[in-house]
Amino acid sequence: MHAIMEKEKSILKMPLKSKHLLYPLLFLSLFLLLSRLLFLSHSSHILLSPSSSSFSLPPVHADPSDPCSGRYVYVYDLPDKFNSDILRDCHTILPWIDMCPFVSNMGLGPQLTETGSVLTETGWHVTNQWVLEVIFHNRMRQYECLTTNSSQADALFVPFYVGLDTGRHLWVKNVSVRDSLLVQLIQLLKSRPEWSVIGGRDHFILSGRATWDLRREADDNSQWGGKLLTLPEVKNMTVLLIESCPWESENEFAIPYPTNFHPSNESQVVEWQEKVRSTNRPWLFSFAGARRPGQTGSIRDQVSDQCLKSTRCNLLDCALPGNDCDLPMSTMSLFQSSNFCLQPPGDTPTRRSAFDSMLAGCIPVFFNPNSAYTQYKWYLPANYTEYSVYIPEDDVRDGSVSIEEVLFKYSAEQIGKMREKVISLIPAFIYKDPSHKLESVRDAFDLAIDAVLERVKSI
Incomplete structure (x- = not known):
């Protein structure tokens, strides 16, 4: 094969008027080279191991009559x-x-x-x-x-x-x-x-x-x-x-x-979407989480303080005795009663709470792009304003922004449109019960x- 390649190089260096005499040889050389490469490619799969004798490359052409073609x-x-x-x-x-x-x-x-x-x-x-x-x-x-x-x-x-x-x-x-x-x-x-x-x-x-x-x-x-x-x-x-x-x-x-919701049929999904669509939401915004007093750079303390000072915010402090934030009843009750749910970073930028709140039809408020926008690109719209609110965490950290004032500017019409988008996304981020098949619902x-x-x- 090396000899063939060297011969091709010498041909390409010849004067133009001499090359037409050697074109047949060039084509023959290329044919031999390709044949050799195909043989080596095939042989490399045959010689992988003694157990690979029945192993072959995937088919090149998909079968249009096979519903699983390209999906195996x-x-x-x-x-x-x-x-x-x-x-x-x-x-x-x-x-x-x-x-x-x-x-x-x-x-x-x-x-x-x-x-x-x-x-x-x-x-x-x-x-x-x-x-x-x-x-x-x-x-x-x-x-x-x-x-x-x-x-x-x-x-x-x-x-x-x-x-x-x-x-x-x-x-x-x-x-x-x-x-x-x-x-x-x-x-x-x-x-x-x-x-x-x-x-x-x-x-x-x-x-x-x-x-x-x-x-x-x-x-x-x-x-x-x-x-x-x-x-x-x-x-x-x-x-x-x-x-x-x-x-x-x-x-x-x-x-x-x-999340905690794992439906076993389509009607359970529709029933839940209807429930969160019609629920009464007396709170403008809410926060479920614990402070991070020893964590450098965390805005959890500032978020908690702003929520406590506002008459429009409902706080579930997960560090207090009796507030079990791992129980679905506690967090889902909070999220269902709120229009906006605050999602500041915790130990890492993302939070499970973001999906729990959206499951409840609550519009998430993010403070770091890495909490959602750079993460779940297969699941969330590229235009984050359709379903969420973004407030830079630096503005919260230095006290230059009021979370309440930002959220209070949204009209009832805007909130309703964003909530409807959140509700429409619910099937995409739940995991169905593995023991059942939901033909019409495509989950995460x-x-x-x-x-x-x-x-x-x-x-």
């Missing part, structure tokens, strides 16, 4: 230690809370049987914000275009519960312990013929934690988090998280935090799969 997903059948064993050891997932109730019911958590007048009668659970990996995996099991033939797949899903595993070891000083399962996973993937086709670029993985817990730069025991997102192999994959780092990485994509899972398949196709 292969799910790796990983050893139990990467997922189900983590659930069996659920007492160890977080050091300060027993996560066993929350990983039950396919990750939805305990079902709410007493919903009162705040919630509708069905579809509600006490769902923990860190369990998205379990919910997503169970939704994937019901995906209509699964394939057991990896060579047919348009994308390949790796169901490693990396967020739950990382949560078990975040406070362990030994990074080798923190990364043990992750290192084993990468070794396993690289040994598989599916990985070798395009170096994992058609693979995707999901974490129920924020990017900041998974991007440790060095194997230093004093540094925070795991190193999933800094591994070269993972940088080839598509990574879904509840909060991404869009300015650091092109392969991270944020998908919604899980459906939109994520569509976007992943489109991204892999572009690669």
Whole structure:
């Protein structure tokens, strides 16, 4: 092949009047070169491993008669230690809370049987914000275009519960312990013929934690988090998280935090939308959260103070005894009674509360673009003024802006239009009950799969 290429170079350097005599030779050389490349490409897949004899490249032409054409997903059948064993050891997932109730019911958590007048009668659970990996995996099991033939797949899903595993070891000083399962996973993937086709670029993985817990730069025991997102192999994959780092990485994509609402049929979605559309909202704005007195740069204190001073604001201080902000009844009652819901950054820019408030038909007020606008591009309108209000956090921090005055300027007509937009978005950021199929409702899972398949196709 090298000789052929050198011969082509010499031909191209000849005087123009001499070249016409050698055109047939040039075409023959090009034909031999292409034939050799095709042979080497085919051979590289045959020689991957002894187990790859039945493995072939995906079909080039889509079948228009196949409704799943272009949408097939292969799910790796990983050893139990990467997922189900983590659930069996659920007492160890977080050091300060027993996560066993929350990983039950396919990750939805305990079902709410007493919903009162705040919630509708069905579809509600006490769902923990860190369990998205379990919910997503169970939704994937019901995906209509699964394939057991990896060579047919348009994308390949790796169901490693990396967020739950990382949560078990975040406070362990030994990074080798923190990364043990992750290192084993990468070794396993690289040994598989599916990985070798395009170096994992058609693979995707999901974490129920924020990017900041998974991007440790060095194997230093004093540094925070795991190193999933800094591994070269993972940088080839598509990574879904509840909060991404869009300015650091092109392969991270944020998908919604899980809320407490997991409908099992279309009528439950419509019923809930009608309820929040017609509810009475006596408060102009509200805030559910705790102060951050020791956190440099946080505006939580200023937001809480402004809410306390206003007769138009309702505050639910999550740090006070008796105010259990993890219970859907508490927060949803607050959000349903308010036109605007304040969403200042907490430990990280995003908050689950943003989705809880929108679920209640409350217009979110953001103070940092990274709380939503740079994050959930698959789910929220690019024109953020359609569904939210933005107040720069620097203006709140230095006291140059009154949140009440900003919000009071919105007319009833404007508020109604924005609320209707929020309500129309509800199906896009809920996660349906994995044990049922909702044909006419496309939820956060459906939109994520569509976007992943489109991204892999572009690669």
